[in-house]
Amino acid sequence: MKLGDVLQQVYEALESADLYYGHGTDNAWDEAVCLVLCAANLPIDSGQEVLAMPLDQTALTKIQEWTRRRIEERLPLPYLTGRAWFAGLEFNVVPGTLIPRSPIAELIEQQFAPWCVQPPEHVLDLCTGGGCIAAAIAYHLPESQVDGVDLDPAAVELARENVRKLRLESRVNIYLGDLFSPVEGKQYDLIVSNPPYVDAQDMENLPEEYRHEPVHALA
Structure with a gap:
C-alpha cells in the first residue's frame, strides 16, 4: 500500500476514536502524519x-500496532514512537518519564528576550526531567553553560541520553538530586523550572492519556 492511502486510514481511525491530543499534536491529522x-522511518x-x-x-505492521494501542490503550503517541519535539529539536522519550511540552520553548527560541537584556551564560534547569529544557537552552544559546537537576534516576538517565544525542555534553551537565543540593554554591544568571503543577482534583479530571505519564512529574 502507498503511504498516502495508509495515512488516510490512520487518520480516519483516530478521528473516529474518542482520543485526546496534547502530547505534541492537537488534532487527528497531525497525529496520523507523525x-x-x-513508523516508516x-x-x-x-x-x-x-x-x-x-x-x-x-x-505496515508497526503502523497497525501503534494505531491499535493509541486507540485501545489511549497511550500518548511519543511513548509509541519514542520521539518528541521541543523548541525545534527532537528528543528521545521513554515510558515513565514526562513527555516534553512547555511554553518555555518559545522563551528559549527567543533567547528569553525581552526578559533578559543579554542571553544568560550560566543557567540552571530545576526538575529537568528528560532534559529537553536544559538541552534546548544550550542549543539556542550557544554561549551558555547549563546545569539540569532532577531527583528521578530514570529521568536523569534519559536527560543525559538526550544531551549526548544533541552533542551538547561539553555545555550541559545533568545532576541527580533534589533541587539545589547537587549544585550547592554555584551561581546562575537564570534559573528555569517546569515542576509538577497539577493538584489532586485536576489529576482526577485529566484525560486518560495523561495517566500514562508519571504522577510524580505532574502532581
Missing part, C-alpha cells in the same frame, strides 16, 4: 512526495 512517518518534515511511496510489511 505516527505514519515515524521518514523525516517528520517530509513533503508530499512521500505520499506515493509504497510501504513494506514491517512499516
Whole structure:
C-alpha cells in the first residue's frame, strides 16, 4: 500500500476514536502524519512526495500496532514512537518519564528576550526531567553553560541520553538530586523550572492519556 492511502486510514481511525491530543499534536491529522512517518522511518518534515511511496510489511505492521494501542490503550503517541519535539529539536522519550511540552520553548527560541537584556551564560534547569529544557537552552544559546537537576534516576538517565544525542555534553551537565543540593554554591544568571503543577482534583479530571505519564512529574 502507498503511504498516502495508509495515512488516510490512520487518520480516519483516530478521528473516529474518542482520543485526546496534547502530547505534541492537537488534532487527528497531525497525529496520523507523525505516527505514519515515524513508523516508516521518514523525516517528520517530509513533503508530499512521500505520499506515493509504497510501504513494506514491517512499516505496515508497526503502523497497525501503534494505531491499535493509541486507540485501545489511549497511550500518548511519543511513548509509541519514542520521539518528541521541543523548541525545534527532537528528543528521545521513554515510558515513565514526562513527555516534553512547555511554553518555555518559545522563551528559549527567543533567547528569553525581552526578559533578559543579554542571553544568560550560566543557567540552571530545576526538575529537568528528560532534559529537553536544559538541552534546548544550550542549543539556542550557544554561549551558555547549563546545569539540569532532577531527583528521578530514570529521568536523569534519559536527560543525559538526550544531551549526548544533541552533542551538547561539553555545555550541559545533568545532576541527580533534589533541587539545589547537587549544585550547592554555584551561581546562575537564570534559573528555569517546569515542576509538577497539577493538584489532586485536576489529576482526577485529566484525560486518560495523561495517566500514562508519571504522577510524580505532574502532581
